[in-house]
Amino acid sequence: MFMQREPRSMGPSSITGAAGYTGFAEGLKLSATARHREKELIYAQGDEAGDIFIVEFGCVRVSRITLEGRRLVTGFYFAGEVFGFETGSERQCYAEALEYSGTRKFHLEDRDLTNPRIADMLFDYLESTHQHLLILGTQNAIERVAAFLVGIADRRGGDGPRARLPMSRSDIADHLGLTLETVSRAIHRLQVLKLITLVGARDVILLDREALIDLGA
Amino acid sequence: MFMQREPRSMGPSSITGAAGYTGFAEGLKLSATARHREKELIYAQGDEAGDIFIVEFGCVRVSRITLEGRRLVTGFYFAGEVFGFETGSERQCYAEALEYSGTRKFHLEDRDLTNPRIADMLFDYLESTHQHLLILGTQNAIERVAAFLVGIADRRGGDGPRARLPMSRSDIADHLGLTLETVSRAIHRLQVLKLITLVGARDVILLDREALIDLGA
DNA sequence: CGCTCATTTGAATCTAATCAACTCCTGTGG
DNA sequence: CCACAGGAGTTGATTAGATTCAAATGAGCG
Incomplete structure (x- = not known):
């Protein structure tokens, strides 16, 4: 199987909810790389929120299930992109590796956005969410x-x-x-x-x- | 983590993109109340972004027009609710008063989210956007x-x-x-x-x- | 090679969009 | 006070687009 391992993906964030960064690690206490097998759950609905993840390689799918059991895939994340932002203390979404993937994470203490790098990630995420909304609402x-x-x-x-x-x-x-x-x-x-x-x-x-x-x- | 810093005036934010707050003004340099006639434009697509608005009374509609000319109304905002977050330097959305309304605003300097109150507003806005997305995606x-x-x-x-x-x-x-x-x-x-x-x-x-x-x- | 699952393709159905007419409400002016 | 105008809302008929159900095909994997 060919594993794509791109050095970095830049570009503006797209409809799938990506926030691409180079040099994102500066000033952040990143964990060691965690490796995930295909289909492996990275975090579950109901887990404690607060960790933000960065994809090192592979691809991650983030989804949410409604009360009626319908699924919304909120985004796909590739190397260099950031996922895991949630608004409450418990996760509403769950994340899974779509293929063999590596992620690193850091802890976001109590919604602390004083680090401008993290604020930028959140704004990028918001932009990708807006784009997604525009597509679902008009196309x-x-x-x-x-x-x-x-x-x-x-x-x-x-x-x-x-x-x-x-x-x-x-x-x-x-x-x-x-x-x-x-x-x-x-x-x-x-x-x-x-x-x-x-x-x-x-x-x-x-x-x-x-x-x-x-x-x- | 991600705990509410402060009781909210109303329930969880809803699909129309509301973030309701009591006492939001503390620590923020709010402008004097601006009054808007029905149908009056509060800000336009292309305007410089950076100001965040709080509705004092009335109701505000925020919309966005796609390249094809289709409109997405991203949210309706009532008294106590916050609108005007944008991800770029230029506004993609425009805001209008739906009825005689009053707003106050403050300036968000260069994505500065060090004020936890503002960070909370942004998280609430993100939550309402998620809710909206869930509705458009599954219902x-x-x-x-x-x-x-x-x-x-x-x-x-x-x-x-x-x-x-x-x-x-x-x-x-x-x-x-x-x-x-x-x-x-x-x-x-x-x-x-x-x-x-x-x-x-x-x-x-x-x-x-x-x-x-x-x-x- | 054969199994399994993903994907494609087909046909019927159904939901929402479109186009059109009509009603209701509100505000204006005689 | 009533008549009228104009915009907003409702309702109806038809069409278009997406869903559903079903079957066939194709790709990946042991």
């Missing part, structure tokens, strides 16, 4: 999927218009407020429109990034 | 409208199960990712279900708050 299926793919590709940095999708169609669907079948059909339509090419089910090549952005922005 | 029309009405009624505090809606059906629709006709029909269905009563078009009485929460939570 249709094909627009959502287009925006999602552009967001993923942008964050994977230097490797051009190609991106691997470590998440399933069902994960994408629950992130975009759609069903997995609708996601599959939207991807198919994007191929017919010659805006993307699929290589297998989990690799996409963006053929016309501008058109995708026009659709999804 | 259908009648559930969205039920959740919206409960949220409004909860925030209007002491005046029992009755709430005035200073916003139009179209505003509600753009907040919930629906059309105004769908909102109107959902309200009608909630009446038929005997969960609410309408008094005119802009006043609702919640008859069965539990059932509404079951629908919308």
